[in-house]
Amino acid sequence: MKIKLLLIFLVMIFSNHFINAQDSIVNTDPIDYTQPKDYILADISIKGIKFLSKSTITDISALKINQIISIPGNDISIAINKLWKQNLFSDIKIEYDKIINDSIYLNIILKEYPRLSKFKFKGDISKSNITTLKDDLKLMRGKVLTQNLIKNSVNKIRKFYTDKGYLNVSVKHIVAKDSTSANASILIFDINKYDKVKIKDIIVYGRKEIVNTNKSFFNNKDTVYAISNKRLKKSMKETKVKNKWRFFKVSKFINSNYEDDKNNIIEEYNNKGYRDAKIINDTTYLNEDNTITIEITLEEGEPYLFGDISFIGNTRYTNEQLSSQLGIDKGEVFNQSILDSRLFGSQEGTDISSLYLNDGYLFFNATPVEIATNNNTIDIEVRLYEGEQARLNKISVQGNTKTQDHVIMRELRTRPGDLFKRSDIMRSQRELAQMQYFDPEAFDVKIDPNPARNEVDVTYIVSEKSSDQIQLQGGWGGGRVVGSLGLTFNNFSSRNIFNGSKWRPLPSGDGQRLSLTARSNGAYYQNYMMSFTEPWLGGKKPTSLSVSLSKSVSSNGQTGDERQEIQVSGLSLGIGKRLKNPDDYFTLYNGLNFIQYKLSNSQSFFSFRNGESNNVNYQINLGRNSVDQLNYPRQGSNFLLSIKLSPPYSMFDNVDDYSSLTDQEKYKWVEYYKWKFKATWFSPFTEKLILATKTEFGFLGGYNDQLGISPFERFYVGGDGLSGMGYMNDGRELVALRGYSNNSLSPQTGATIYNKYTAEIRYALSLNPTSTMYALAFLEAGNAWEDFDNFNPFGIKRSVGIGVKIMLPMIGMMGLDYGWGLDEIIGNPDANGGQFHFSIGQNF
Numbered sequence: 001m002k003i004k005l006l007l008i009f010l011v012m013i014f015s016n017h018f019i020n021a022q023d024s025i026v027n028t029d030p031i032d033y034t035q036p037k038d039y040i041l042a043d044i045s046i047k048g049i050k051f052l053s054k055s056t057i058t059d060i061s062a063l064k065i066n067q068i069i070s071i072p073g074n075d076i077s078i079a080i081n082k083l084w085k086q087n088l089f090s091d092i093k094i095e096y097d098k099i100i101n102d103s104i105y106l107n108i109i110l111k112e113y114p115r116l117s118k119f120k121f122k123g124d125i126s127k128s129n130i131t132t133l134k135d136d137l138k139l140m141r142g143k144v145l146t147q148n149l150i151k152n153s154v155n156k157i158r159k160f161y162t163d164k165g166y167l168n169v170s171v172k173h174i175v176a177k178d179s180t181s182a183n184a185s186i187l188i189f190d191i192n193k194y195d196k197v198k199i200k201d202i203i204v205y206g207r208k209e210i211v212n213t214n215k216s217f218f219n220n221k222d223t224v225y226a227i228s229n230k231r232l233k234k235s236m237k238e239t240k241v242k243n244k245w246r247f248f249k250v251s252k253f254i255n256s257n258y259e260d261d262k263n264n265i266i267e268e269y270n271n272k273g274y275r276d277a278k279i280i281n282d283t284t285y286l287n288e289d290n291t292i293t294i295e296i297t298l299e300e301g302e303p304y305l306f307g308d309i310s311f312i313g314n315t316r317y318t319n320e321q322l323s324s325q326l327g328i329d330k331g332e333v334f335n336q337s338i339l340d341s342r343l344f345g346s347q348e349g350t351d352i353s354s355l356y357l358n359d360g361y362l363f364f365n366a367t368p369v370e371i372a373t374n375n376n377t378i379d380i381e382v383r384l385y386e387g388e389q390a391r392l393n394k395i396s397v398q399g400n401t402k403t404q405d406h407v408i409m410r411e412l413r414t415r416p417g418d419l420f421k422r423s424d425i426m427r428s429q430r431e432l433a434q435m436q437y438f439d440p441e442a443f444d445v446k447i448d449p450n451p452a453r454n455e456v457d458v459t460y461i462v463s464e465k466s467s468d469q470i471q472l473q474g475g476w477g478g479g480r481v482v483g484s485l486g487l488t489f490n491n492f493s494s495r496n497i498f499n500g501s502k503w504r505p506l507p508s509g510d511g512q513r514l515s516l517t518a519r520s521n522g523a524y525y526q527n528y529m530m531s532f533t534e535p536w537l538g539g540k541k542p543t544s545l546s547v548s549l550s551k552s553v554s555s556n557g558q559t560g561d562e563r564q565e566i567q568v569s570g571l572s573l574g575i576g577k578r579l580k581n582p583d584d585y586f587t588l589y590n591g592l593n594f595i596q597y598k599l600s601n602s603q604s605f606f607s608f609r610n611g612e613s614n615n616v617n618y619q620i621n622l623g624r625n626s627v628d629q630l631n632y633p634r635q636g637s638n639f640l641l642s643i644k645l646s647p648p649y650s651m652f653d654n655v656d657d658y659s660s661l662t663d664q665e666k667y668k669w670v671e672y673y674k675w676k677f678k679a680t681w682f683s684p685f686t687e688k689l690i691l692a693t694k695t696e697f698g699f700l701g702g703y704n705d706q707l708g709i710s711p712f713e714r715f716y717v718g719g720d721g722l723s724g725m726g727y728m729n730d731g732r733e734l735v736a737l738r739g740y741s742n743n744s745l746s747p748q749t750g751a752t753i754y755n756k757y758t759a760e761i762r763y764a765l766s767l768n769p770t771s772t773m774y775a776l777a778f779l780e781a782g783n784a785w786e787d788f789d790n791f792n793p794f795g796i797k798r799s800v801g802i803g804v805k806i807m808l809p810m811i812g813m814m815g816l817d818y819g820w821g822l823d824e825i826i827g828n829p830d831a832n833g834g835q836f837h838f839s840i841g842q843n844f
Helices: 002-011 052-061 074-085 127-137 149-164 229-235 253-270 317-326 334-342 351-357 407-409 422-434
Strands: 036-047 068-071 089-100 103-112 113-121 170-177 184-192 200-204 210-213 221-227 278-286 291-299 306-314 367-372 377-385 391-398 446-449 455-459 467-478 479-494 512-520 525-534 545-554 565-580 587-602 612-626 636-646 675-682 689-700 715-717 733-734 753-768 773-785 798-808 813-821 833-840
Touching: 002 798, 036 052, 036 089, 052 074, 074 089, 074 103, 127 149, 127 636, 149 170, 149 184, 200 229, 229 253, 229 422, 253 291, 306 317, 306 565, 317 334, 317 351, 334 351, 351 422, 391 407, 422 753, 512 798, 689 733, 715 753, 715 773, 715 798, 773 813
Parallel strands: 036 103, 113 184, 200 291, 306 377, 391 455, 715 733
Antiparallel strands: 036 068, 089 103, 170 184, 210 221, 278 291, 367 377, 446 455, 467 479, 479 512, 512 525, 525 545, 545 565, 565 587, 587 612, 612 636, 636 675, 675 689, 689 753, 753 773, 773 798, 798 813, 813 833
């Protein structure tokens, strides 16, 4: 009996049925853990859940009713692990409720993680940073608030600030219960940025001094480094030492940028021939003033030189021709990047690949192989595969939703059956950019070669942009405010004017240009102008036809006998043509212009009150334009020589003494000749940083010394070039020169000769075609003179300044400049100094 009682007591001690969160079962019914037993799973009860359904929990656990499970065994452990993997619960327990015969009833008891109701930030954090962090974190209401989620969010916030140079940033989090929602919590991020950690110094060890064989005034030391301190630190593009004079690159330490800049150092050495250069050690340490010092130890190695460069596999060009095209001489410092660019793609298109690709050899390939290295001199063998010349098969365009195919195809320099030429494709892209209908940043060309037939299909991919413009302008002229409204449709279609289905809102797609302009200040002044240009007259050759009509009326606003009035009517016809010589960037324009001035009791700037003047002239323009695009030109040039000639009436009027004639008689038929020259260059430093330079010159002359130079068509220099907004009707030409007040550099009666020089540094802030925007700094100089005898091309008035310009859809180029005139204007002390200038439609 005692033995029986002892056995019962031991069984009770070892029959604790609690199951822990991994694989134990809780209850007081006896289960022999030394002897696994199979049970039939009769039922599963889910407890503690609020957001998930019971069927979902059951499915996740993979436990099924009537399933045979072993206890002890793996079934319970597997179920618990599957539930943990969901990352939805902070606690998981499994108990069995009861055992009846061979059937077992289980309870799954869960504790869910809270759900996120909202999150917020504490600390010194700007609104813009809050917006950015919210986008980065992607935290949404109802998301399960797991420790992993919180940890990842904290890490993202910390990385956000360390990337900005706040290396000591502290990010803590608080999870507060939200009393307004069940099982919901508020996540609070407490951020302390502290001060930015800037770079105090970058110290480079291991550099060897070499003999300075190129002494100059600026560097007359006997020994120098292979790469100067300045050049070495410049190669570290993103890791910069703090400097109060640095504006564009703020000193901050970002580890990923630092790793890239270490590679840049090695690349700089490689470009100097030190192909074995490597960094053997580097370290960073924090200084007491919260700055970082970087120490780098280099092993430079020895410089390498180019040796003999030979070619094999070439049949189209001789070794001498290829060597000349390559442009690398034996003994030059070895530079892999130069070798690659001379073989495969120089910016100027003077590489060997371009030589072959411009001659139809689309399948050309070159493989440079180092065949020997002696005394740090590298001999290279360039193995060429020329292949057969390829011809163009199918030429197509994709992406033009508005512009007709034929308008695009006629601008392309590639034609089916022609030899494939890389230069023709690049020129075609340039011509498409000049049309202003497409986004120049989205151009692409798809080349689909067929080696079996030695043919290639070319597809030009374009993206349409808005090209039409609305110009709203306001100015001051004649002592009154003048308003202007201009509508320009740059992709008009006249042939669809009577086709109602093509009006969206106007018929478009044929590449024609229609411009409508109206100016007025009420009863005193009205001006109307219409112009139309057909760029391909007849549709087969790039011969343009231009027609323009204008009418303006200026008065004192009175009626009857008290009315004082000037009417100006104009008509212009012009023919333009693209030339093939000296090259096909040249254009020639011939135009015939007629302007009539009718004065009735007028008291204006004209020297007579009643009568009329007629201005008939022939105009010829010779230009060359190789600029790559219009919105933000990066390279190319634009030259224009313009001549206007009126008939020499005084040679046939049989008048000996013009002093006896009235001004109305003198200028009934205006005679003059007018020369203008403009030249603009664009030179890129980087894709966004551009140098733009311009020079221009104008001269107005007369045929007859007794008659003198015409008071019409004169030059007015200074200001924004918008003064009067067309209110002055004497054909005057307004020339902007920032930093001076409007027209202040010209005589009161206008100048007959002027010159102007401009240099601008431009930096693109946005290259988006719908809002191209750039900042600029300029140097400008110019002047105007009453006659040629006083002309001095170096007697100019200088100015400096800054500005910003933006290209807006439907409006065009808008700019705001602040210029400072450096030279005083005699008799007009207020003309120079600080001046704001607003411009519309002017790019330079």
